[in-house]
Amino acid sequence: MGKDAFRCVECNEKATELHRDYNNGILKLTICGSCQKPVDKYIEYDPVIILIDAILCKTQAFRHILFNTRLNIHWKLCVFCLLCEAYLRWSLLHGSEQSNDPADIIRYTKEWEFYAMFGSATLELSAFCISVLWFLWLVVVQLQGGAIDFSLLLRALLLSCYGKVLLIPTVIWEHDYSPLCLGLIKLFVLTSNSQAIRVILNSSRRLSLSAVCVGVLSEMCVAQACKKLPWSVQDIKMKM
Structure with missing residues (x-):
């Protein structure tokens, strides 16, 4: 350094x-x-x-x-967390249904939907990060005349998503979990995101919370848009 x-x-x-x-x-x-x-x-x-x-x-x-560290695992951590989140959504969609027939079209349908869930989670995270960066650029750079190291800020946002690793137990044990548990994990991740923004910009809590709220709203809009897309093979066939 x-x-x-x-x-x-x-x-x-x-x-x-x-x-x-x-x-x-x-x-x-x-x-x-x-x-x-x-x-x-x-x-x-x-x-x-x-x-x-x-x-x-x-x-x-x-x-x-x-x-003060050279911890450059943010992209690997990001992909790992997205895979866990995609599997979690996929398992919520299909529950514990299994098929022993390798030729069963349902099994391939589920595989396609897993990749679709991964794409959906990636789009939502991208929307969150882009919205946060855009909001901070607008407030800090344009309105306050400050400067932002966007690469460092993006690294901080991705590293502060480490709370999604808490999804690993649900992926491993595949037990029934309550929406409250997932909500608490989401709240913890957003709190970490806010703290990371405060540390990088040395800003107030109000600014960091506002940026996170803008990111969450953008993420929710993308999530709603993704729900309207035909994620399953059956839906695609019905539209053809």
């Missing part, structure tokens, strides 16, 4: 280094010149502790992950 590439996890002040490496493997944490606290205390923490603080949506943990 280049000069002033790091951030203090406490006050968001820029820093040139996180620690100094002395002889014999002795490391000393860099002290922030603004708040007089360690620039990044998390470099001495166990990854499990960092993950717990991130789940608790602590600002310091988000700054550590987004500014």
